[in-house]
Amino acid sequence: MDQSPQIGERLTDKSAAPDDALIRDWIGPEAFAQWSALRDWIAAEYPSVFTPDWIYGGKKHGWSLRYKKSKAFCTLLPEYRAFSAVVVLGGAEREKVDARRDKLSPRLMGLYDAAETYHDGKWLKIGISSPEDLRDVIALLTLKRPRRTTAC
Template sequence: MILPTGTIPQIGDRITDKSAPPDESAVREWIGPEAFEHWAELRNWIDEFYPGVFAPDWLYGGKNRGWSLRYKKTKAFTALVPEYRRFSAIVVMGGTEREKFDERRYVWRPQLVKLYDDAKTYIDGKWLTVAISSADDLHDVTELLTMKRPPLSRG
C-alpha cells in the first residue's frame, strides 16, 4: 500500500507493499466501502457453498501483480485481487469449463463474453480477470465458479 511520495493511487492499482499481506481493514481501506461489501459477499458465498473446502491464503505476485487472496484445493478455484477502489476475481477456465462456457455463450452477459473472448489462452486454460463493481459482476463470478466446481451445499 505504500506508494512513492507524491504518488496518487489510480483506480485498479494493486497492494504492492510486500512486507506483510494486507489484513481486512487494509483491504477495506484500499478497495473502498462499496467494493468491500462485494468482497465480503463473495468470501461469504464461498464459505457457505464450499464449507471447509478452502483455506484461503495470501500470495505475493511481485511489484506488478501485488497481493491476491487465493482459494485452492488441488486445483485453483479463484483468487481475489484487492485493487484501488475495486477488486477483481481471477477464474482460470480449463478445457472442461471452456466447453461449458461455450455451451451457455448466449446466456452470459455480453461484457463477460467479450472478456472471455479477449482473454489469452494458456496451457492451463483461459485466465479471466473479472473486475467486480456491481451485483451483476458478482453474480457472473459466482456462476463461473459454480460451473467450475459444483457447490457442496445449496445454502
C-alpha cells in the first residue's frame, strides 16, 4: 500500500526531470511563489550567467535544480510542501559573511553558525517558506557572487 508523502520528502521518480506543474503540486502554492521569485531573481540579476540544471541524486536525494557556472552558486531542493536552497560558502565567502554579520538576520546567522565546515566550504541548507526567508537567501547569494553592474 502506498503511503502519502511526508513533509520534506524529495521527488525521487527518476523517469523524467520535474516541470513547473509538478514542482507547484509537490511543494505547494505558497512555496512555489517563493521558488518562482528566487528563480526570477537569479535570472534578472545574473542574466546569461547560469543555466539551471536538473540533477538526480538517487532514490535518497531525488531531484534538485542546480545553478552553476565554474563553481556552484546554489541548488534548489523541492521537498513535499516545502523547498530549500543549498549554498556552499568557501573561505573568502565566509569572510564576507563574517564581516556583515550585523546586517544579516539572526535566523540566517544561526543556520550559518550551526553549519559544519568541510574541506570545500560551509554548506548551508536554508528552508524558504516566507518572503523573509527569501530575502535571507538573496542576501547570502549576493555576498557569494556580487551582482553585475552595467556601465553607462
